[in-house]
Amino acid sequence: MAKRSFGNTRELPSGRWQARYRGPDGQLRSAPQTFAKKRDAERWLTLKEAEIVRGEWINPEEAKITVKEWGERWLSSVSPSLKPKTRASYGSLLRTLIEPRFGKSEVGQVRPIMVNEWVASLIKRGLSPSRVRQAYRLMSQIMTAAVNNELIKSSPCRGVRLPRMPETEPHILTREEVERLVAAMRAPHGLLVQLLAYGGLRIGEAFALRRRHVELDQGRLIVAASLAEIAGRHVFDTPKSHQRREIALPGFVVAAVRSHLGGLADDPDTLLFTGKTGKPLHYNAWRRWHFDPAVMAAGLEDVTPHDLRATHATWVADRHGVMAAARRLGHANASVTTRHYARAVEGRDREIAEGLDADYGTENGPRGHLAHTWHDEDDEDPPALLVDA
Numbered sequence: 355m356a357k358r359s360f361g362n363t364r365e366l367p368s369g370r371w372q373a374r375y376r377g378p379d380g381q382l383r384s385a386p387q388t389f390a391k392k393r394d395a396e397r398w399l400t401l402k403e404a405e406i407v408r409g410e411w412i413n414p415e416e417a418k419i420t421v422k423e424w425g426e427r428w429l430s431s432v433s434p435s436l437k438p439k440t441r442a443s444y445g446s447l448l449r450t451l452i453e454p455r456f457g458k459s460e461v462g463q464v465r466p467i468m469v470n471e472w473v474a475s476l477i478k479r480g481l482s483p484s485r486v487r488q489a490y491r492l493m494s495q496i497m498t499a500a501v502n503n504e505l506i507k508s509s510p511c512r513g514v515r516l517p518r519m520p521e522t523e524p525h526i527l528t529r530e531e532v533e534r535l536v537a538a539m540r541a542p543h544g545l546l547v548q549l550l551a552y553g554g555l556r557i558g559e560a561f562a563l564r565r566r567h568v569e570l571d572q573g574r575l576i577v578a579a580s581l582a583e584i585a586g587r588h589v590f591d592t593p594k595s596h597q598r599r600e601i602a603l604p605g606f607v608v609a610a611v612r613s614h615l616g617g618l619a620d621d622p623d624t625l626l627f628t629g630k631t632g633k634p635l636h637y638n639a640w641r642r643w644h645f646d647p648a649v650m651a652a653g654l655e656d657v658t659p660h661d662l663r664a665t666h667a668t669w670v671a672d673r674h675g676v677m678a679a680a681r682r683l684g685h686a687n688a689s690v691t692t693r694h695y696a697r698a699v700e701g702r703d704r705e706i707a708e709g710l711d712a713d714y715g716t717e718n719g720p721r722g723h724l725a726h727t728w729h730d731e732d733d734e735d736p737p738a739l740l741v742d743a
Contacts, residue, residue, distance in 0.1 A: 360403045363395040371395040375402055378411055386414070410507065417462025417505050421496070422453050424461050428499045438589045439582040444492055451476065451489040452496075461500050464510045469493065473514055483517035490516060524664035525657050527551070532665065535657070538648040542614050543640075545607075546627055547648075549575075550662035553601050554670070554682045557659045558582055559593055561635050566622035568615065573608045575601045577684065581634055588634045597684040 361375030494511035
């Protein structure tokens with residue numbers, strides 16, 4: 355037996371060599387495999403010793419926890435900071451997509467190729483790109499937490515090609531189209547559409563409005579809650595990103611809200627919109643019985659409640675800028691507004707071109723001024739910065 359201060363190697367009756375070392379916790383451990391030659395066993399010990407010196411040693415016993423056990427432990431630890439709907443979504447993904455493939459595997463046994471194969475299998479099953487990406491992101495979060503807790507050295511969720519999300523453009527309505535849709539709906543559902551189109555509310559925020567959220571004298575709404583459905587149950591929570599905001603409404607919408615409040619109870623907790631039984635609205639039922647039939651009656655196609663929010667964002671961004679639209683929608687980052695909601699209003703590009711054309715002929719127009727500068731300096735070509743711009 356060859357002895358070392360850190361560990362030792364010994365020849366087994368089979369003729370192969372075993373490497374053993376004492377970890378930082380004082381426990382004597384053997385290499386997970388034996389070696390054909392002594393120098394191979396010693397090389398393994400050298401690498402393991404360097405790993406310990408660098409502080410990169412991982413206790414192999416801790417990595418034996420299964421993905422199911424670790425995933426459930428992780429989800430339990432982050433649940434208090436998650437919205438109920440997100441928490442339920444994570445739990446569903448874990449149970450239905452992650453655990454069937456990795457549940458019994460030890461965290462330390464999962465390799466990148468296994469994750470790649472799993473993603474490929476989800477795609478072959480016909481799951482939507484969105485669902486596949488959600489499942490992968492959750493798996494990645496679970497494995498990153500394993501790295502952060504020193505169960506494994508690196509996450510196996512890397513180098514995976516995810517399916518592309520289909521490019522979908524929101525249907526941006528004109529003012530006239532919105533009014534046709536409002537007119538096609540029975541009261542008070544037309545008011546709901548107005549709040550989406552002229553207030554930019556999310557549908558869950560509109561469903562959660564109560565009397566105390568309406569400040570008629572100031573002509574505004576307080577968006578402080580949102581209604582979600584989890585397994586058919588209603589759950590009231592804060593708005594997305596926990597952003598409470600105030601929204602000023604146009605006068606004609608304030609008048610419609612005032613009229614609607616006249617028929618409701620004075621209790622501050624009274625919901626503005628309910629079903630026939632007085633309970634909160636169910637989104638799918640509202641779509642089926644109210645919104646979708648009104649879309650058809652108004653002569654429109656492929657319009658969703660979410661399109662009304664995108665319509666509002668586009669109107670506001672076009673007239674008042676993206677930052678104003680982001681504030682109205684409750685976005686902390688204006689890039690979210692431009693990426694998912696605001697779109698160029700039809701005809702604006704032609705207006706821009708016509709404006710530039712008009713500037714071209716003016717005495718101090720930008721293009722004439724730059725051309726004069728180039729000739730004065732006898733440059734053969736315009737400056738590189740101007741060309742790049």
